[in-house]
Amino acid sequence: MRRGTACLLLLLMTAGCTAGPDYHGPQNAAPATPPAFVRGDASQGAIELYQPWWTTLADPVLDQLMSRALASNPRLDAAAARIRQARSALRQRKADGLPTINGSAIHAKARLPGQADDGGATTLDLYNVGFDASWELDLFGGHHRAVEAARADIATREADLADVRVSLSAEIAQSYVDLRDRQQRLILGLEALALQDEEVALTRQRFERGTIARGDLLQQEYDRDGARARLAPIRAEIDGFKDKIAVLTGTAPGTLDALLDAPSSPPLPPAQVAVGDPAALLRRRPDIRAAERKLAAQTARIGVADAARFPRISFLGLVGLGGSSPKDLLDLDKFTVAAAPRISWSFLDFGKARSRVDAAEAQRDEAAANYRNAVLAALQDAEGALSRFQHQRESLTDLVHAEGQAKTAADLARQRSEAGTISRINYLSARRSALEATQAKVRAMVGLTESFINIQKALGLGWQGMPAEGPQTTH
Known part of the structure; x- marks a missing residue:
């Protein structure tokens, strides 16, 4: 008995440390960040996060579409549901560290041969009602690491929701600009077609007077018919963009036709575009924050796997009333209490536990590599968007001239x-x-606005100020 107690005390004394590495951020996984962006000449002042970036385009219809999409898009609902799933998983992990209590009622009948006075079989009845409780000590921090990983999973899902908002706002703006572009193309195309109709009529008059050859008239008619044919796909694209915008706002195709039918010029970005610096970009972009939280979760899961290699201590308690007769269930003198500590240790598993730790470490290394890749991809996105914006602005200046x-x-x-x-x-x-x-x-104007939209997406803007739970829906 003394030896068992000593072993138990020894285990409790050695349980002071938490298994697995502590997470201190992605220092080793983060690539070197330049102090400033090197492409383009956009203003690198601080970004006003309180103001949605699309309001700088000064288009009330676009503002209305954004409000609808960010309130009703199904992708946001799905991302919000994943947050609730992660929170439920965290509550489960926390509950795993608490005692488990089960109620039970038993009626058992046993036939025991050779137990009667005459050597025959004896039949026994057992009645019992009560409950049992079990609890496992978190000796080596496995449960603590599981909760830590679950918290990181929640932060990952919240960052995923923000990333959906970033992509959605850019997609709405892109589709809206494309719609306005096609509407302007149609207007200009119809105007040009009217001029070509007049040219064909004048050419036909000259042909009828015999001043030109028939081939000249046919060429004019060919050019005019080709121009008319090129307008039909533009009309189809206009309908397609209106339907796409309606779906992005969570409504059926055709719902927003009355709002979008009136043609309007594509909105233009402001003269100065603040982009901040690369360090702020990395802190702000939701996909990078999601990659960092995944790294934190995988680091914590190393501790979960590592703790499984050590002994486990659990306690089992039984409380109940009962006996050999149903009336014993009401007899308080038949009250029974039992407590049993239990130690288990798979010390000879032929390397299974060690393999699970190795696998968890490999998953941590994969998450670190994914984080590094996300950082580099974000920097590439931003630099490319800034470069395209600068060159598109130069092109627009030339085309205006x-x-x-x-x-x-x-x-x-x-x-x-x-x-x-x-x-x-x-x-x-x-x-x-x-x-x-x-x-x-007009095409250059659209290209400039599209480059501006890509800058905002690359900078990770469009999710600030939104509730973490996503759009509110009524079910």
Whole structure:
């Protein structure tokens, strides 16, 4: 008895440390972070996180779409449900460290041969009602590490929800800009088609007078019919983007047609775009925070696996009433109490426990590599978006200048046509060239806004100020 008590005390004394490594952040997994972004010349001032980035586009319709999407998108509901699952798992892990109490009622009948006075069999009845309780001591911190991992899992799911918000806000803005782009293309295309119709009519008159060959007329008609055919896919794309936006806001296709039917110019980003610095980016991007929390969870699970290699001590207690007759269940003199400590240790498992620790360490190393990859990918996203924004802005400047020149040339052609020095067909051709310059400028405007949207997504913006539980829904 004394020897058993001494062994138990020895185990309790050696249980002062928690198994597995303590997590101190991803220092060894984090690559070197540059002090500033190297691409583009966007302003690198501090970012105003309290203001949603899309409000700087100054488009009330886009603001309304964002509010609807962030309140009703099913992807947000799914991500919020995963948070609730992780929180339930944490409550389970915490409950694992508490005593377990079970109620029970037993009626057992036994036939024992050779127990009667005459050597025959004896039949015994046993009645018992009560409860039993069990509790396992967390000697080496396995339960503590499991709770630690569960907490990190919750933070991972919360970061995943924020990442969905970042992607959703960028996708809504991108689809909205694409819709406005196609609407402008359709308007300009119809205007150009009207000019081509007039050119064909004038060319036909010249052909009927015999001043030009039939081939010239056919070429004009070919160009006009091709331009008309190119408008049909644009109309289909307009419908497709309206349906996509409706679905992103959690509604059926066609629901938002009344809001989106009226054409509008694509919104333009502000003149100055604050991007902060790479260190702030890494702290802010939800996918990086999710990767870091996964690393923390896998580090904690090493301790869970390591603690399983050591002895386990549990206590079992029994309390009940009973005897050989049903009336004994009501007799307080038949009260029974039993307590039994239990020690178990798989000291000879042929390396199974050690293998589980090795596997947990390998999973930790994989999480560290994934974290490093997430950091590098985020830096690449940001640098690429800044570079595209800068070059797109330069391209837009050139195309605005080209549009001005084309419009001036068209105005001069109009004056010469009215003076009779050139034909009206030449004037109409100059006007179509000016429309093509306008179309190129609109495409550059859309490209600039798309680059701005990509910057906001790369910087991890769009989730700040939202509730951690995600959109509120009524079921």
